[in-house]
Amino acid sequence: MKEVTIYDIARETGVSAATVSRSLKNNAAISDKVKKLVQEKAEEMGYRTNTFASRLRTKKTNTIGVIVPRLDSHFISTVLAGIEKIANDNDYNLIISQSFESAKKEATNASTLFNSRVDGLIVSLASDTSSMKHFKKFIDKKIPLLFFDRGCQEFDCINVVIDNEKMGYEATKHLLEKGCRRIYHVSGNPNRDVYAKRLKGYTRALNEFGIPFDPEWVFETKMTIDDGINTAKNFLSRESLPDGVFIANDACAAGCISELKENGIKIPEDIAIVGFNNDPISRVVEPKLTTIHYPGYEMGEMVSKIMIEQLKNEEKESFTNCVYLEAKLIERQSTNK
Amino acid sequence: MKEVTIYDIARETGVSAATVSRSLKNNAAISDKVKKLVQEKAEEMGYRTNTFASRLRTKKTNTIGVIVPRLDSHFISTVLAGIEKIANDNDYNLIISQSFESAKKEATNASTLFNSRVDGLIVSLASDTSSMKHFKKFIDKKIPLLFFDRGCQEFDCINVVIDNEKMGYEATKHLLEKGCRRIYHVSGNPNRDVYAKRLKGYTRALNEFGIPFDPEWVFETKMTIDDGINTAKNFLSRESLPDGVFIANDACAAGCISELKENGIKIPEDIAIVGFNNDPISRVVEPKLTTIHYPGYEMGEMVSKIMIEQLKNEEKESFTNCVYLEAKLIERQSTNK
């Protein structure tokens, strides 16, 4: 099982190893004749580049590390699809790892990726991450660090996000315009600015309509389908029900709707609901869910593009800190009253 | 931005590079005193292994390649979550790429991964892959090749799957037992044995109940939500409707249910429906979807475990060709009549 090396090709073709190397890289200095000869021979002999030798030499790994909270989320996998597409088109490999929403696992993953010498790192933060010190070494070594969705303002690095404050505001305003006045908000860990900002937008919209913020109306959950079900139960256990709910993700909203309906609540007549993400689930719940379209695939492509751009620029350019992608409200039956 | 090497540590500690290397690998031959000294110095100097030098030397990449049809599918991302978990626990990296359901892209990805010298390759086939020749080189080089879900019988390699024929049979039999007699089947490309086998199970169940197979009752689609909607429209355009439908994935089933309901069809009274996968979507459609629980995460873990086992065994053991995981029918309202 001996591997073919450039020396083997050199021997067979009668040129030097350097010429073989250049030919395989399509170096302009080599004559077409030799190039063709070498390339054909390489093909014939079943040669494949030893990327380790090459990387040892050039000190470029052509690898981008990715840390996401979890892989089994529609949103995340859509973003990853976009990242992978662009990375692949540019001959970059991805090493993908999941933090399982744990800051500790995130730190371990960051170390592992640091030690694998990824050329760059793309992160969406775990829900309970508070200290960013596990990313410090990337900054120190000037390894491009990029956040998407759940970002980080601590370092001078790019965040690719949507305007969560604005979308939280729009979601809530939409409910207000539909006549809702007692609007609950179901969200995730407020450590994550995505949730903090959606909450801020929610509060701003309420204030604009003269409704004071009531912390009793805000529910912090882990945003799963089951959390949606449990939150609905929580609603039902209270003295009075809301007439509208803004839920910061569609899966959770779907669970909530399902449980409310089982208890005889009519959606949207009794309670109107707005979700977030435009997950496929939002199109099949009954009634179909009004939601915020989150451009996941485009976000992935954008993240990947910016990363590769940074990787190509030897000198680190100064980028604006936040890149905003356009999100928009999609009105469906769950608020049609 | 110079990297610290073992030579730097050797210089600082006054031992040789070889001793440093051994110490960092916890080699038993080195005295605890020296080991401790070296390890502390390494930490202090911010040393990190140069995996490329190491891999160049040892010819092990500690990397497993993965090719999946797409990343943005609940099922796939669940399996990947399982694969990543086990791989990570065993210090293996993953290079994940998507074929976008195209045999051509799959072949390109396979080549890329081959050239990156992955230690092993895990694949779930694209829907239109027919020739397996792009995997031949892995076989030739005795690089462990493993398929999951959408497998391949062409080579002597392991497939981690569920018993699709059986589950297709059970799904259909469930409908028959509920009194359905005119049962349609919506499926994917029959080139993929998952779909071929579900169809086979469907046919067997029908036969058992004395119902002849009618090709008019079988619909080949790409299995998306929109395909579900279109297939429902197709049903409605025909002279008579089915009284039961077995749909080979939940997203497609959800789309189908949604469209049927919009046209006044009652589920399950008029048409009972069984899906496949136990996707979260199956719990929030109305009525909740009877489906086949597909153990995605466990499948991922199993795939990863077997791969790592093969990687550890120097001599290739003979494995049974197919590893079956237990799937089971989950009865919900969509067949409750």
Added chain:
DNA sequence: ATGAAAGCGCTAACAC
């Protein structure tokens, strides 16, 4: 228990 030395396969500076 530790060190010396060779070499994994490639690239790039330099020479011609």
Added chain:
DNA sequence: GTGTTAGCGCTTTCAT
């Protein structure tokens, strides 16, 4: 346009 040469940083055999 092509060859020579010197490493990249690590592991490992052999020697002591």
